[in-house]
Amino acid sequence: MSADNQLTPRQRDDLRIIAAMIIPASDEYKVPGADDAAIQADILATLGRDTGLVAAALDHLARLAGMPFADLEPTARDGVAQEFRKHGGAAAATLVRVVLQCYYRDDRVLRSLGLELRAPFPKGYVLPDGDWSLLDPVKARGGSLRRAP
Template identity: 85%
Template sequence: MADQLPLTPRQRDDLRTIAAMIVPASNEYKVPGADDPAIQADMLATLGRDSKLVVAALDHLARLAGQPLAKLDAARRDAVAHEFRKHGGAAGDTLVRVVLQCYYRDDRVLGSLGLEPRAPFPKGHVLPDGDWSLLEPVKARGGTLRRAP
């Protein structure tokens, strides 16, 4: 992929560290954390167009940490993550999305949620009807959405 940047060893370590902070392993639900080797491999293999923003987010984390994130003690890592959440911007949002999308397509995670580990199509997944009345306040606001340029 032309726009995919390779991650340095430090960036891969920081990705694994922040991924574990975003989604830690759970013994209760018998699921791995987002730092699991298979999930990490999926992230690295599918970064694609998100590569530049993920690299920017990891570099921002490194600047905040002053050293590799994995080398910080838990309290300092949490402080860095808190600061990153406040100022991570689009790069931070992209990093979190990449971690979550790869985590929630892992077969073990899908199985723990009671979902068949398969692609959603062609069978599809049936969603229960929700309470559509929850959208009434949004509808009542009318055309307050910003128009695209």
């Protein structure tokens, strides 16, 4: 069963509306919002193991609204979204992560950021050196995992 068959039509409508609130379209940067049809299709096609939490988040959003979120007056959506953000927990965090990951792999968005349209492997991307001391607590724990041969 594909992910878009696992979300109800109401949930898909609510997903589109909340996604647009998370990342609205920008004329200045010439990028679509996260409610764009191609980005929404990517979200639905790749939900996979996150489907349950995303569905739970959308149901929570609808409960807070007292109706399907998409049916709520646009002026009332912000208040409901703020409450959802405060009390949505892991389900809300998963919904936001899914929207962000699909948005930032859209070719139009990558172009607007000046990134080359390619997979990160095999060329890789150069990352600036960070503070490697942040890994000290992990190293101090010792080897609790099986070593590769």
